[in-house]
Amino acid sequence: MNCNRGKPRSGQEKLNRSIAILILLVAPVWPLLGQMPDAPAPAKDNSVGSRNGYAGDEACSACHQEKFEAYLGSAHHIASRLPSQTSIDGKFTPGSNILRTSNPYLYFVMSATKEGYFQSAVAKLPPVETISHKERFDLVIGSGRKGQTYLYWKGDELFELPVSYWTETDQWMNSPGYPDGLPNFDKPIIPRCLECHTTFVGSLQPSLNRFDKTSMVLGITCEKCHGPGRNHVARNQSKIPLRAGETEDIVNPASLSRDRQMDLCALCHAGPGTPRAPAFSFSAGGVLGQYLSIADDAPDNPADVHAHQFQQLRSSRCFRASNMTCTTCHDVHKPQRDAASFSEHCLTCHRVESCGEYSTMGSQILRSCVNCHMPLKQSNQIVFDAAGSQIKPRVRSHRIAIYKETQRP
Amino acid sequence: MIWLLAFQLSLPPQQQHYDNAKDALAKMQFGPADAEVNLALRADPNYVPALILKARLALFAHQPDIAKSCLIKAVIVDPSSESAQFFLGMFFYLQNDFSLGISPLEKARALSAKDPLPPFYLAMSKEAMGDGAGALQFYQEAEALSPEKTPQTASILVAHGRLLYSLGKFDESIAKDQLAIEADSQSRDAFYERAKGLEHQGKYQAAVADGERALTLPELGTSDSQIHFLLGNVYLRLNQPDLAAAHLAKFHAAPQTTQR
Numbered sequence: 001m002n003c004n005r006g007k008p009r010s011g012q013e014k015l016n017r018s019i020a021i022l023i024l025l026v027a028p029v030w031p032l033l034g035q036m037p038d039a040p041a042p043a044k045d046n047s048v049g050s051r052n053g054y055a056g057d058e059a060c061s062a063c064h065q066e067k068f069e070a071y072l073g074s075a076h077h078i079a080s081r082l083p084s085q086t087s088i089d090g091k092f093t094p095g096s097n098i099l100r101t102s103n104p105y106l107y108f109v110m111s112a113t114k115e116g117y118f119q120s121a122v123a124k125l126p127p128v129e130t131i132s133h134k135e136r137f138d139l140v141i142g143s144g145r146k147g148q149t150y151l152y153w154k155g156d157e158l159f160e161l162p163v164s165y166w167t168e169t170d171q172w173m174n175s176p177g178y179p180d181g182l183p184n185f186d187k188p189i190i191p192r193c194l195e196c197h198t199t200f201v202g203s204l205q206p207s208l209n210r211f212d213k214t215s216m217v218l219g220i221t222c223e224k225c226h227g228p229g230r231n232h233v234a235r236n237q238s239k240i241p242l243r244a245g246e247t248e249d250i251v252n253p254a255s256l257s258r259d260r261q262m263d264l265c266a267l268c269h270a271g272p273g274t275p276r277a278p279a280f281s282f283s284a285g286g287v288l289g290q291y292l293s294i295a296d297d298a299p300d301n302p303a304d305v306h307a308h309q310f311q312q313l314r315s316s317r318c319f320r321a322s323n324m325t326c327t328t329c330h331d332v333h334k335p336q337r338d339a340a341s342f343s344e345h346c347l348t349c350h351r352v353e354s355c356g357e358y359s360t361m362g363s364q365i366l367r368s369c370v371n372c373h374m375p376l377k378q379s380n381q382i383v384f385d386a387a388g389s390q391i392k393p394r395v396r397s398h399r400i401a402i403y404k405e406t407q408r409p
Numbered sequence: 410m411i412w413l414l415a416f417q418l419s420l421p422p423q424q425q426h427y428d429n430a431k432d433a434l435a436k437m438q439f440g441p442a443d444a445e446v447n448l449a450l451r452a453d454p455n456y457v458p459a460l461i462l463k464a465r466l467a468l469f470a471h472q473p474d475i476a477k478s479c480l481i482k483a484v485i486v487d488p489s490s491e492s493a494q495f496f497l498g499m500f501f502y503l504q505n506d507f508s509l510g511i512s513p514l515e516k517a518r519a520l521s522a523k524d525p526l527p528p529f530y531l532a533m534s535k536e537a538m539g540d541g542a543g544a545l546q547f548y549q550e551a552e553a554l555s556p557e558k559t560p561q562t563a564s565i566l567v568a569h570g571r572l573l574y575s576l577g578k579f580d581e582s583i584a585k586d587q588l589a590i591e592a593d594s595q596s597r598d599a600f601y602e603r604a605k606g607l608e609h610q611g612k613y614q615a616a617v618a619d620g621e622r623a624l625t626l627p628e629l630g631t632s633d634s635q636i637h638f639l640l641g642n643v644y645l646r647l648n649q650p651d652l653a654a655a656h657l658a659k660f661h662a663a664p665q666t667t668q669r
Binding site: 105123180 | 468470471530
């Protein structure tokens, strides 16, 4: 199946640009350009386009309350939310709710009213004509750690709003991929975008950005990584023990092989890739290569720091020389914000005395492994066109290496 | 419905496309508006309303060459079109070609004596050319033709007040700004200009109030950095160095631009 079959090349390129929207977060995506072979058989009873077999977070929280409550504060959990005063990080107060553009005749205003939250493009056509276009914030995409972008519904079609929020500068910003100075509201959201920013949404045909709103499961919930859990819940509620030869009804990623563990993270942390199967058909424990073709980290075309953690880590000597996975350092069940605290994971294999800087800096480098060996680097994939200039945010490199340019802590 | 459909089908194609373009523009769909106006001009390359609309779209999209060629063609095709003459004059004003704008604006003024916009742009052009007396005369005319309390009236009053300020007539300038605020309570320019006048008169607290209010208004025109600069200086005079420093820091942090 080819999602873009029959579309002219220019349409594909337009879609290409549209993907940059969701780049604010952990998992950008790219257009679905490639030929999709037949989808592999869905794992368990998670049929594509439905939520069969899923139980929902509430069912998980009953038995796994501690993990669940910690997870509520994680960036994954709030990868997508409904708009509210707390979920939208941008300011609506007068004076802070305006985004001026490089076009002297155009600005955007963000407003909070009893009817909801809105973005308005206001154009002043000389001499005195004012025209405007207003759309509602319907979905908030992004935890706000880097930034947020916002989506709106037009019927059952989903589009990106032209103004995003960028945390580093605490200001509204032209959404990535939208040209600065134009009042466009026309960037469609394709399923691959939502595959990484929601747990599930059913697609409607024929349009690529039409979805069944009622099926949407916001945030990255437990079952995104653990697979559908209805049978697991039922079994445990009925207290029926597993019989000999039976396997658990739930996926424990920690018990998967290294490759399958990496596949699970790579679904959203290896770039958009080229889909080989419909979005949301991959299930935890599956072989990602059957669903998604992932670009390699070629020496002449290294993976961007943003959202290519999988390729970057895989090219690192630490990864090749060990059995490490993403969860060697990351505990996805809880928020992890302090880069310095990750150093302790490095020191399970490395001795601090072996660092070349140890002789001059002593023990103060104990918490600096990440800052030097996984520095923040500018992304070339996320580019904001803002007020006539381009802004490229810095993202943590996941290629663990000795960087000559990094400064001492 | 059938009558409406029949009426629409009876329209010449250039007008149908022109109407579609206007509808698209009203919905802020610049791409479709441009496409429709091109279709209108394909149906009739001399269709003046479409030429003017295309020029306005081009101005919005930073394409002054296209705007200019459309407007020149429009006045050649129909020299009696007040809109064509006015928009050509306005175009020259926006491009800082003030002397070139005078003639079409004069023609527009003659063609539509009750429209305040031609004298308004004549006033601003005269002011830009250093003819203060001529500018004041046209500002008064524009004001007289625009008695309603609208943003357009506020724009005329603010520009008039700004000229009075530059001529040292601060009381009159503040009075114009006051009228502008009454005409449009969301006029950022009016609050900023009144703050400037009040600062000059030593009424710093009132100037601060107007400046802070201006910062909260979204209108285009006066930039944030202009207001921060004003507030920084006024807070210094009020012996509030922290607030002054904060505003001046924002002024310095603003992107350096030649755009006002």
